[in-house]
Amino acid sequence: MEPSSLIAVGASAGGVEALREFVAGLPPDMTAAVLIVLHLPPGGFSALPAILGRACALPVQAAGDGIEAMPGHIYTAVPDTHLLVRDGRMVLSHGPTENGHRPGVDATFRSVAMVYGPRAAGVVLSGGLDDGSAGLALIKRMGGLTAVQDPKEAMHPGMPNSALRQVDVDLVLPARAIGDALMAALRHRVSSRPPPSELDRLENAIDAGHRIERNGVADMTIPSGLTCPDCSGSLYDLGDGRYRCRVGHAWSPEALLIEQGTEVERALWAALRALQEKQQLADKMCADAGRYGNTRLSARFAAQSAEQLSAAKILRKLLVGDGDMGPG
Structure with missing residues (x-):
């Protein structure tokens, strides 16, 4: 049987707790299928299906490539692949990362919006930054329903707040109340399905890992x-x-800003290491010149060592707020 609709759910920090609440509130006679994306590290095994399976009566399993989405079933994304849909089946893609993540919330939302249109629903739960907002906006544009966990309830309200700023969200509720409300709204849903833009089509193809001409x-x-x-x-x-x-x-802008800040910090630590090594080398050359009685050269290297030490102190204070280099 084909599901009556497809509900895509995205979460990040604090997401396990929010997801447990969400699945616990899903009606046992649900005719929709649910895809869940939680940001996961690329390696290892996800215990999310077992965790969520203990919180609800519906069957929960890890998504698999080519598996048909069944009504009343919950599928969780697996590490290092985007969870997409095509022709009623799930597709696991190793397409480019979104905000440094694979699986990416926006990639799943985008795919569900393109395939299911008015029969799609997107849910943003607890998480930091602004992941999910762009995909949720596309679900809305394609005639689907949108829901966000009440930011006052979310452990990390960044993702819910971002979605509320960028999308005219249909439902803002506690996580446990979202499922029932969505199913009630989807049962009586009458909405048109506008054609996606060429850019939307292109992004969907990129997410799937297709070669772009x-x-x-x-x-x-x-x-x-x-x-x-x-x-x-x-x-x-x-x-x-x-x-x-x-x-x-x-x-997204917030994720890019954070990542650029990380790159700047990485570069500053590399500069600090280079300054310390240069100071160490100048100290050695100063000592060597002193042993050979070349006081002029020794003084020159001592001045260079002091210059590197001063620069290193300034850089360390910028990085950690501590101008004292300590011994060595």
Whole structure:
């Protein structure tokens, strides 16, 4: 049997607790299928199906490539693959990361919106930053329903608050109340399905890992002047506050800002290490010159050592707020 509708759920930090509440509130006679995306590290095994299976009466299993989505079933994304849908079946894709994540919430939302249109629903639960907002907006544009966990209840309200800022959300409820409310609304849903834009189609194809002819995003958008943290390629402005590079890595503004800050810090630590090594070398050369009685050269290297020490103290204070280099 084909599900009456498809509900896509995205969560990140604090998401396990929110997901337990969400699945516990799903009606046992539910005719929709549910896809769940929780940000996961690329390696290892996810225990999420077992955790959620203990919280509800519905069957919960890890998504599998080519598996048909069944009504009343819950499927969880697996590490290092995007969870997409095509022709009523799930597709596990190793397409480019979204905000550094694979599985990505936006990739799943985008795919569900493109395939199910008015029969799609998107749910954003607890998490940081702004993941899920762009995909939820597409679900809304394609005639689907949108729901967000009440930010006052979420352990990490960043994702819910971002969705509320960017999308005219249909439902804002505690996680446990969302399932019943969505199913009631979907049963009486009458909505048109506008055609997706060419950019939406292109992004969906990129998520699926398809080979993109010519320059893809570069042909449809404009350069942003920013650089992709994943591949160092040029980022292109998608026009809705998001960015993609030529090979497909996607970034939201908040995630990009955080990642650029991480890159800056990494570069500063590398500079501090180089300064300390340079000071150590100048000290050694100063001592060697002193042993050979070359006081002029020894003084020169001592001055260089003091210069590196001063610069290193300034840099360390910038990094950790401590100007005392300590011994060595």
